[in-house]
Structures are given as structure tokens and as C-alpha cells.
Amino acid sequence: MPELPEVESVRLQLAPVLTGRRFDHVEIADTRLTRPLDPATVARELEGERVAAVDRRGKYLIVRFESGRALLVHLRMTGSLLHAQAGTLPGDPYRRAVVRLDDGSDVAYRDVRRFGTWLLLEPQEVAEYVDARVGAEPLAEEFRPRDLAAKLAHRRAPIKAALLDQRTVAGVGNIYADEALWRARIHPLRPAHELDVAQTRALHRAIRRALELGIARQGSTLTDYRLPDGTTGRMQTEFKVYGRGGEPCSRCGTPIEKIRVAGRGTWYCPQCQPPPGYAASSSSSRPSRARRASSV
DNA sequence: AGGTGGACCCGAACGC
């Protein structure tokens, strides 16, 4: 699932490929990709645009053109981009679009489940569109623990649900939310506003570390995710909790448990991440056996 | 108004 580390890894490979290039020919073969707009109309609008920069906000890939317009690509669940020299694209039943660049190379968009979207915005629309949907960039220098605290202060939803809300922090999805909460030793069901200062600081650090490690490994490939050069990410083997139900926690050896939070599969260590009902200050990873037993 | 759950997709995994 492309989250911030996956989209950033795609961006890092795609930026040198696209920057300065013109979209010579665009084919869009999926009506869902551009709806409600007609894909052929969007394709024609894109032709002739020259790329000024490739940015990212949260999970949005932003292809900025010299005209000031921008193409917002969201990969959702199974979207991926592949760069190939002209005439070398392999056959693919799930290919939804192809862009021919002015250097003769192709950028192909693949999406098995067709959740992904391409949205072409006018110059004055870009910032408003993005800022309405995503909050602060967690890896930006300006993002401080107090900013996270302000987002969580009055939220009664489980902390994991709050993290999945893209306006809380941009780019955290189901996988990295679980990984960050494990690192911060916070139970996914704890009401967001109950976090104390130390826990908020720990979560801020944990989010950054989980995301940075993901980027360093070029994202995680569970099934569909690929980099533009066709290779897979390497982060999936380093997950601490995600998808590891029944396996021992790498910190304490307790079997990882799976529950459902905000409608999503959620993995955590029942020993390291004390359940709600504990005082918010009990961030100790070693709650007493008796206390724990009475609250489970 | 904030929180929750369903819809959208479709391949993979699972169950009988």
C-alpha cells in the first residue's frame, strides 16, 4: 500500500526522469482514473505540458508543469508507475495509462484495483485542493511535537484512527501507523486526547523514524508496489508489528496481537503498548501482571 | 460536529 515512504521513493526516482521533459502523447484507458472527466479530454489537456518539478504532499504525487498547472497522482491501493525506454514496455493487462515523453521514453501507470486517480488542476487550484485534504508534512523541519499535540488535543477517537486521518499528519497509512505506535509504545485504541506530553513527543519521534526507515528501504512491497525502475521495496521484512500476528515482539517476546481499529487490521504488542484504562502516564512498557490481567 | 461504517475495486486467500 503506497503510503508516504512509498510515494516519496517513487518521487525520488521519477523526478530526474520527468523534470524538463514534455508530455508528447498521453493515453488513458480507464474511465475511473479521471472521472468525472472524460479520460481522452484529460489526456489531450496533458499533451504539450512540460514538467517543472515533481513534488509530494502526503500520499499525493504532484507533477508540476511550467504552465503552473499540476497533475495530482494518487496511487491509492495498487497504483504504480513504470519508466521504460520507447518500445520496451512489457505487456500488462492492468496498465491504465501511458505518457510518452519528448526524450522517447514512456511512463506507464498500472493499477489492479482501479482506486487510483489522476487529477489535473489549474495553477490557482493546487494549494487549496491539497491543503484541504492533508495536514503537516511529518518529515518537515517545522513539524514539532506541539503541532502533533494540537491536532490530537480534542480528539476522542482512537489514536490510530486519528493518525489515519490525513489532516492530522500527512502520509501515514495503515502500515506506518501501526509501526509508529509500536515504536512509541502507545496502544492503537487509546483515545487521542489522552496522550500526555511525553507520549506525544515519543509518537512524533516514532512517526518520523518509521517513515524515514521506510524511505531508506525504498518502501515496502507486499504485492503490487514497485518503484519506477520496476524493482521492489525492501521495508516489508523489517516491520515490527504489521502483519506479524502471533510472532514474538522484538522488544519483549510477547506474541503480537491483531485487532480491528477504524475498520482496519491493526497489529500491536499487548505488553509494550498498554491498553486504554491505564493512566495516561503509565507509559511504562512493564505494567504489572495483576493490573494487566484485570483490564484485559 | 466529530466519529463510524459502507462503497468503491478485484486478486488472493480461505472454506466447504
Next chain:
DNA sequence: TGCGTTCGGGTCCACC
């Protein structure tokens, strides 16, 4: 073996 069912996940939207 084969077929039907369930699962999953980012975002939007309806509903409480």
C-alpha cells in the same frame, strides 16, 4: 478440484 465467500485498504460520503 472447483466454486463461492471473505478479506483488505485510502478516501469519500452518508448517517448517527
